[in-house]
Every structure is written in C-alpha cells, then in structure tokens.
Amino acid sequence: MTFDEALHVSNGDSTDVPARQVVYWRDSLHEGPVPAVGPEELRRIRAEFLAQNNADEGAAMFAERDRTLEAARDGEYVLWFEADLYDQLQIIQILDRLADLGVPAERITLICIGEYPGIARFGGLGELTADQLRELPATKACARLTPPALELAARAWAAFRAPAPKGLAAIAATRSGELRFLGEAFDRLGREYPSTRDGLALTERRVLAAVAGGASDAGTAFVRAAARETRPYLGDTWCFAIMERLARATVPLLDAASGPIDRHTTLKLTPAGAEVLAGRADHVALNGVDRWIGGVHLRGQHRWDEGIEAVVSAGSGQPDSPT
DSSP, rough: TTTTSSSESSOOTOOOOSSSSSEEOOTTTSEEEEESOHHHHHHHHHHHHHHTTSSSSOOOOOOOOOHOOOOTTTTTTEEEEEEEEEHHHHHHHHHHHHHTTOOOOOGGGEEEEEBBBBBTTTOOOOOOHHHHHHGGGGGGTEEOOOOOHHHHHHHHHHHSSSSSSGGHHEEEEEEEOSTTHHHHHHHHTTTTBBBTTSSOHHHHHHHHHHHTTTOOOOOHHHHHHHTSSSSSOOOHHHHHHHHHHSSSSSSEEEEEEESSOOOTOOOEEEEHHHHHHHTTSSSHHOOOEEEEEEEEEEEEEEEEEETTTTTEEEEOOOOOOOO
8 A cells, every 4th residue: 555545644624634535633632521431422522522612523523533544444544743732632542543443553654743944933734835744754753653652552542531640640751752742742731730839720820921921812812821832732712711711710810801702802810810820829729620631520639739740639749640
C-alpha cells in the first residue's frame, strides 16, 4: 500500500492534508466527561456534552468517524497531529482504538510537530502550505510506530479515562521517542486541576491575570491567556466557557454582562476575583467545583500541588500515585 492509499487522520479540517482519504478527529477531549465506557456510549456522552456547549460535533459524525477508522483496519494509517494537549489526547484515543482493532504498530505512521523552521510561534499544521505539508513525511517529524509506543498510548488513554487521577503522573514522567510530546501534555493536563494555592486551574488563573492586567474584553483576555501557553491548545469558544464559569459562580470572580460571553463582552475582576488571584481566598472553597477532566468528576477531592507539581488528594498533601 502506498502512502496516498493509507487512511490519513488529522485534528481538524483547517489542515489541508495531502491525501485522498482523510478523517478529521473533531473532539475537545480536554473538556467534559471522557469516562471508561465502550465506544458507542462514549460517542453519546461526548455528543451530549458538546451539544450543551454549542459545539458542532454530533453523535452521527462520531459514528461515521469511527466506522471509517474501523473499515481501514486491514490497511495503513497516517496520523497528522501537533504537540499540544488537544492533539495528544486525540492521538492516544486513536491509537488505543487501532490497538483494539488489532492493527499492528508497524502499519501506523505518526507525523507530529511542535515547531516549524521560520515560524516564531508555531500554531499548528493549518499554518503550513501544501508544499510544506508534503515535505513532513521525509523529516524527523515522521515515525513508524512500534509496539511499545502503542502500549504507551493505551496506558495513557486508560489513565486519562480512569475515575481517579492516580495514573497521570506516570504518563507525565514518560519519555518516548515516538510519542515525544505526550509527557509534556499530561503535565499540562494536571495543571487544570484546582490548585492548592487558590483553587484555580491554570487556565482560570491566566484568564483572571489577563483581566487584572488590563484586558477589558473577553477576546483580548483570551488572546493574552493563550499567549502564556507554551503550546496553545484551547480555542476561544472553550475559553469563553471558562469565563462563564468564573462570572456566573455563586461568588463571581469576573464581572460580565448577562448573556453568553463572546469576544466583545466587557470583563472586570470582582473583589473576590482579586482576592483569589492574590492567593488570599480559594475559588473551590467559595464556589465548589463540578467539572470533568477525562474520567475524573471533580468535586473538590483532588488538587494540583504547585510545590511538588503533582495532583494530590485534597487535605492529604500526598500525590495521587498508583497503589
């Protein structure tokens, strides 16, 4: 089978993948529930969550995506992805599914980059021209996978979907020549747990800091918060949803006009927001938390400890390490 005859999979249609058969993996797995259930149930859960958040993805699209992936099980696959958290979670989902389908590692090629020569702040494959994309298979960004890489992806996907975050640290500490951005992505994932310092996830803190620093509207706050990311992974829609949580909380941390927050919405820090940002108050203590990260339904039982850079059980100060 030639490179062009393989099934190509990428993160979104902003990338003009140079191939005849392309599947786009549209799902923001870093937001909402991703529990350890079967493929059909997971499609339903993801579609319902995304519909609640005005996303375009639906159960029919997910089902067609999965059918196409399965139909090519006797052939080869080429995956086109990036280094950020959004993409790394998609990669491990796809690889875990291919392993379940019995596709051997040597029939899977991964093209994954985190930077590109001449682009100071690389934002993704969608920034590259058709000629630049066609050159990638001949570079070190392209790797034929091995069984250990497939096994690592399966472990990472299981750790992400587990009901407790005990396996996250092991994946964050892993170094793989093929899945070379996975450890970094899982470290970033852990920082979305509420901090022991102030009860804020890292993205929430960066949003508040942007507003405190002079960003007067949601669009500017998003741009400034994203600029702080080593590898930006969050689109404006999801960032505005985070701002909604902060503004509509029982004790609001942001002052925003009623109605859905969009790029034009004026934002101000509330007195409570200023106290939390300064570390003198705790967001979770003020407002509680009801959020999913992968398979973990957060209700205040897990925190990110910035001192030891690990997820800990709230009140124990001990890392949530495997037993």
